[in-house]
Amino acid sequence: MVRLVLIDGNAILHRAYHALPLWRNQQGEATNGIYGFFSILLKVRDEFKPQYLVVTFDHPSPTFRHIAYVGYQHTRVKDRQIEEDIWGQLEKLRRSLESIGVAVFQLEGFEADDLLGTLSHQAVSTKKNSLDEVIIVTGDRDLLQLVNDKIHVLLPERGLSDTLLLDEKGVLQKMGVPPNNIVQYKGLVGDTSDNYPGVPGIGPKTAVMLLTEYGSIENIYKHLNSKKSKKASVLTPPIIEKLIQGHEGSVISCKLATIRKDVPLSLELQKAKMPSDDSLVSLFRGMNYLSLVKRITGESEVIKERPKKDKAKGQIELI
Template identity: 40%
Template sequence: MIFPVVKNHIAVCFDRPEETFRRKKYVKYQAQRPEMDEFLSSQITKMHDVLESFGIPVYEKAGFEADDLLGTISQKITKESKKLRNKEQINEVVIVTGDRDIFQLINEKVKVYVPVKGLKEGKLYGVEEVEHEFDFKPIQMIDYKSLVGDPSDNYPGVPGIGPKTAITLLSKYKSKSKIYKHLEEISETTREKLKKGKDMADMSYELATIKTDVPIKIDLKKMEDWDLGSREAVELFMSYGFRTLLNRITNKNGINANLQVVDNNIAVNNKNPKEEKMPNNQGSLF
């Protein structure tokens, strides 16, 4: 699914099993979500193996969510890239995710690609697309969530404030903090809800805010040094029985990985053939 948006650099971020700072802040945060079953856990392990075979770096950090790593990487790359020579600068970062919380990171250099229709298609969101669909700017996603909450993450926002009221308030006052500075201008019913829900709004704002300063080391060289059709990838796909997926990947020389497999032998770039028996069962990862 990343093929339509792949440019030069790739990195993948994962959640960690440890408790995050958000859960410490609000014990009910994501508390309604079931524990990951063993099958899905095994698939994530395979995903790590596949990414390693591709040479794609993986980022994860205890205490933080993958969203925070995406926020940190996207912001650091776009800022630090300005220090590089023109030909080495990164002019656009595309985050691939189905989580719309990430929209708060969108700016003139950061876009979000949201897969739809079973990952076969997707939509690329920039500033204009977010404003058209939500009637507020990307950065206002934080303020919006602070007011209406987020059922998927299980934090409440301000009780009684729904999407329509939140958008109306943000359209006029631009942010949560400015809304609370102009309470006397707001209708009595809404004003009382906002007053009673102030603590929840503040907490929800903190929970909704994606970190952009997670202490991780970012290596642009590793992000650029990937190869979907590497020998390691072909061998791994053969061992997992992902034979049909070999039709979908090519190496950096543009050679289809499946063309490197002849009679169940691996001959990557026609060098050093290595015999490898195909398993009887075939699987699928993507």
């Protein structure tokens, strides 16, 4: 099969940073997020053997979502040290990927999600690409809305040790709604990590029941005062009251949850080939990730990594 893998750089590095012990190099720079990212990349490479690879990153500037809703992502933890560790690693990761010829996309005013939405859409809608499958690697479930017969989403599970590949049936089983209803689902339940409200008081179970019965938020609201509603309908008086009070939140939440597919960028597969084993080995040796080198070559190398536990900070230092 001819496969393109699209990786959400920010989401995967964030997940790796929080899943692994905090390692620092001799310069005091955190490196665990980068290590975890490349560990996931090798897992994907070995399991799916893609011919093409693209990595996308958020741009540090405000996006159209921040402009549309001032509270967007406002509640995210703002620990100065964590922010410095993550942003420092994101920049170093981006440079490392570019140094071995990986196609990297980052665009002012847009999130990595929107770049993934656009690139995946271009990948399957352009006949000359002749792709059998596009796999999006991310920890962000908003991207499940992109899943179709050719686009699938790979979610890390249990930290970084397991992954779950979701097709259309898999999304329905995991979320309770099909891919084309993920935005509607988010419009009802909201998103605490991105800080948009949905309809306060409507949780995942109720949202699934509402969408299963009525199909869309628009249709749900059309039936709020319907005398034809069944007595056993999920639209009980308390639920109706929550929906009335939370209508504005549902509208803005749907807008914020919708991933763009029209970002001004172009996918060129000839510039998105998977990096060679030699280039990866060279990069990992330079970064002293010898365990990753062994995963490619199968051979142990002279150990230069000596993890040292910082008892005061609960960190591991690579020296």
